Amino acid sequence: MLELTDVSAGYGETAVLADVSLWVPPRSVVALLGANGAGKTTLLRVASGLLKPSAGRMSLDGTDVTGKAPHVLANRGVCHVPEGRGIFPTLTVRDNLIIQAGDGNADDAVERAVSAFPILGEKLSQLAGSLSGGQQQMLSLSRAYVTDPSYVLLDEVSMGLAPVVVDEIFESLATLAAQGRALLLVEQYVTRALDLADYVYLLARGRIEFAGEPGELDAERLMARYMGGTHA
Numbered sequence: 467m468l469e470l471t472d473v474s475a476g477y478g479e480t481a482v483l484a485d486v487s488l489w490v491p492p493r494s495v496v497a498l499l500g501a502n503g504a505g506k507t508t509l510l511r512v513a514s515g516l517l518k519p520s521a522g523r524m525s526l527d528g529t530d531v532t533g534k535a536p537h538v539l540a541n542r543g544v545c546h547v548p549e550g551r552g553i554f555p556t557l558t559v560r561d562n563l564i565i566q567a568g569d570g571n572a573d574d575a576v577e578r579a580v581s582a583f584p585i586l587g588e589k590l591s592q593l594a595g596s597l598s599g600g601q602q603q604m605l606s607l608s609r610a611y612v613t614d615p616s617y618v619l620l621d622e623v624s625m626g627l628a629p630v631v632v633d634e635i636f637e638s639l640a641t642l643a644a645q646g647r648a649l650l651l652v653e654q655y656v657t658r659a660l661d662l663a664d665y666v667y668l669l670a671r672g673r674i675e676f677a678g679e680p681g682e683l684d685a686e687r688l689m690a691r692y693m694g695g696t697h698a
């Protein structure tokens with residue numbers, strides 16, 4: 467279980483998250499929804515160790531990991547697929563995959579990524595920046611396949627992509643879930659996220675406003691009130 471308890475966090479004087487408690491059970495899909503600026507990215511940054519909480523605790527499979535550095539959490543099975551892709555555009559696809567693998571085996575990393583996204587196999591020597599937007603997102607998502615994580619934090623991975631590519635991305639999220647990885651999913655495609663999710667949290671102005679199962683939420687009302695997102 468990835469567990470945040472009474473977490474507050476922000477940037478300097480700016481408080482963003484206030485007393486946020488959230489659970490991601492192993493092998494579950496948890497959707498984290500909320501309007502622009504609600505604090506979703508900030509919460510994922512806390513969960514991956516990129517941002518230290520100003521108050522509260524975080525634990526991973528029963529061990530306190532509050533304030534631990536990103537590489538410590540990564541070694542314990544947390545994989546963050548950040549907003550804006552987090553790839554190196556001036557490096558080749560192969561080199562990006564090798565970097566994603568960290569201390570792991572490079573050939574194995576390439577093999578796993580290519581088996582998840584065959585198109586990347588045809589582009590290994592190309593610069594990542596020369597890929598289409600969808601292919602760049604697949605390269606970014608490869609991180610979740612090459613590192614064998616237990617918990618994958620996904621920040622708007624379908625952002626700005628053509629509908630047919632969004633379908634592919636959601637298929638790959640379903641594959642990750644079927645592999646038994648827990649997903650914490652920040653998504654603008656609310657209905658799709660809810661279709662995949664076991665649990666949903668609604669964040670409003672840095673506080674959890676709703677936590678429960680997707681069936682307990684009225685998606686239309688949710689869209690109207692909080693999202694301004696894409697109903698697809």
Ligand SMILES: Nc1ncnc2c1ncn2[C@@H]1O[C@H](COP(=O)(O)OP(=O)(O)OP(=O)(O)O)[C@@H](O)[C@H]1O
Nearest residue numbers: 477480482500501502503504505506507508509549
């Ligand atoms: N580096 C930063 N320094 C100062 N304030 C920040 C920083 N990053 C985000 N914020 C502020 O924190 C608040 C929450 O931002 P955050 O990106 O977590 O929200 P979000 O729910 O992910 O929104 P979006 O859907 O727009 O990405 C916003 O008011 C934002 O302006």
